[in-house]
Amino acid sequence: MGLKSEFKNIKGTRDILPEEAIRWKKVEDVIRKKMESYNFQEVRFPAFEATDLFRKSTGESTDIVKKEMFTFEDMGGRSLTLKPEGTPSVVRMYLQHGLFNRGALQKFYYIERMFRQERPQKGRYREFRQFGAEVIGSVSAETDAELVKSALDVFKELNIKGIELNINSIGCPRCRKDFVKELKSFLKGKLNGLCEDCNRRYAENPMRILDCKIDRTKLKDAPVPSDFLCDECREHFEDFKKRLDFLKIKFNIDSRLVRGLDYYTKTVFEFVNTSLGSQNELGGGGRYDELIKFMGGEDTPASGYAVGIDRMMLLLPGKDEKISVDVYLVTFDVESDLAGFEILNELRERGFSCDKDPMRRSVKAQFREADRQNAKWVIIIGENEIKRGVVQLKNMNKGKQKEIPMEIDKIVKELKC
RNA sequence: GUGAGUGUAGCUCAAGUGGUUAGAGCACUGGACUGUGGCUCCAGAGGUUGGGGGUUCGAAUCCCCUCAUUCACCCCA
Structure with a gap:
């Protein structure tokens, strides 16, 4: 014991041990059940894609593409990247398989691992899991509200409290043009007072300056996208809010919420929870009509x-x-061990989880193991039982033991009580 | 990428200003109880004190480097 391996898990990854895996399974079951109740269809996609997919769709100006991707070359010299988010793959999948031929409206969900090369901290890992949903083919604000609702349903089902919803509209390319023009003229004289990042964003993606935490107060009077929405976008945003009201979903309008991905249009939203510490964003999304x-x-x-x-x-x-x-087998000699093994196999076929000691350890050790495994029942077989054609069935919670005939149906009947 | 904190047994933690052979609880293995778990008692196993270098008669302890890890910044999920 105690031989230390030279290997350990890589920074930002983690192992999920059996007790925690049980929780994960429950959570995943809830996600699947809820998503499917909205008729989102599950899709699964590869761990890595062509690097250009993310460059193009997630966007060159985003932090994800600029500094967070795990990128490597295959033997043919192709640049590949471990997926940092799901939307590009879903869109790729949709186009590649001509899923538009299945109907104008497609609704998907996924549970996938994502990879981003950031400094790990509480609630942030380099390999992490996301669930997500994508609806392709609907312009309706009803769809946006339905998406929001589906996520909130999952939180509710899992008894997760304290979630807040922030929403905003960042308009379409047409109205954004006016907004960006206005924003730039507002910023022009102030640039050398702003941080390094903001100066870079000014050229690359000025809207994201609104996101800046450092210069927040200096930008208090900056124009915001929602003041520049065209008629169509304004109506869409109004409709979105109405739909949320109708669903009795509370929300905050955060006019500076712009989100970090390049492809968003109109609706953007995020789920936050303040008790999570600094990584308080639980999820987010929005519309990507372009x-x-x-x-x-x-x-x-x-x-x-x-x-x-x-x-x-x-x-x-x-x-x-x-x-x-469910059942742990305890035996005393070779003969009873074989008889018990047969019973175990039959019980396993009938859906009971069963186990036994494979090393013929002492009875005490076998019982200790049964206890450690939290066995509900122990089946005990020895020389006497074999001779008389019976087994002892012990209820480990009550500590009571009962003798019953060595017949699978009779045993099963007892186990079901 | 930047800043701060922390590294002693599988886990949680001890070892006054440097001083014999680095300890305890939990967990593990065995025994007391050779056909019955949990409780109790006894015993055993388990350590390169993260690694390397330095100061010193002597380093878990002081200094330097390095690695790991945590939290925070940035950003996101």
Whole structure:
């Protein structure tokens, strides 16, 4: 014991041990059930894609593409990247398989691992899991509200409290043009008073300056996108808010919420929780009406979001579950061991989880193991039982033991009580 | 990428200003109880004190470097 391996998990990754895995399974079950109740269809996609997919869709000016991607070359010299987010892959999948031929409206969800090369901290890992949903083919604000609702449903089902919803509209390329013009003229004289990042954003993606935490107060009077919405975008935003009201979903309008991805249009939103510490954003999303056309498809509206499951798990009430097994077998000699083994196999076929000691250790050791495994029942077989054609069935919680015939149906009947 | 904190057994933590062989609880293995778990008692196993270098008669302790890790900044999920 205690031989130390020279290997350990890589920075920003983590192992999920059995007790925690039980929690994960429950959470994933809830996600699947809820998503499917909205008729989102599950899709799964590769761990890595062509680097250009993210460059083009996530956007060159984003932090993700600029400094957070795990990028490597395959033996043919192609540049590949571990997926940092899901939307580009879903869009790629949609276009590649001609899923528009299945109907104008497609609704997907996914549970996938994502990879971003950032400095890890509480609630932030380099390998993390997200669930997300994407609706392709609907311009309707109803869709945006439905997406929001589906995420809130998951939080609710998991008993996660204290989630706040922030929303905003950042308009379409047409109205954004006016806004950016106005923003730039507002910023012109102030640039050398602003931080380095803001100066870079001024050239690359001025809207994101609104996001800046350092210069917040200096930018208090800066124009915001929602003041420049065209009629169509304004109506869409109004409709979105009305839909949320109708669903009795509370929200804050954050006129400076712009989000970090290049492809968003109109609706943007995020879920936050203040008790999470600095990584308080649980999930977010928005509409991306231009992306599919930009990626080579027909002009198709779309909307979606993603939620960090690891982060969500930090808010999950309750403790890790104990592992447990239905039946543990205790035997005394070779003959009873074989008889018991046969019973175990039959019980396994009938759906019971069963186990036994493979090393023929002492009875005491076998019982200790049964206890450690949280066995509900122990089946005891020895020389006497074999001779008389019976087994002892012990209820480990009550500590009571009962003798019953060595017949599978009779044993099963007892186990079901 | 920047800043701060922390590294002692599988886990949680001890070892006054440097001083024999680095300890305890939990967990693990075995025994007391050779056909019955949890409780109790006894015993055993488990350490390059993260690694390297330096100061010193002597370093877990002081200094330097390095690595890991945590939190925060930035940004995101």
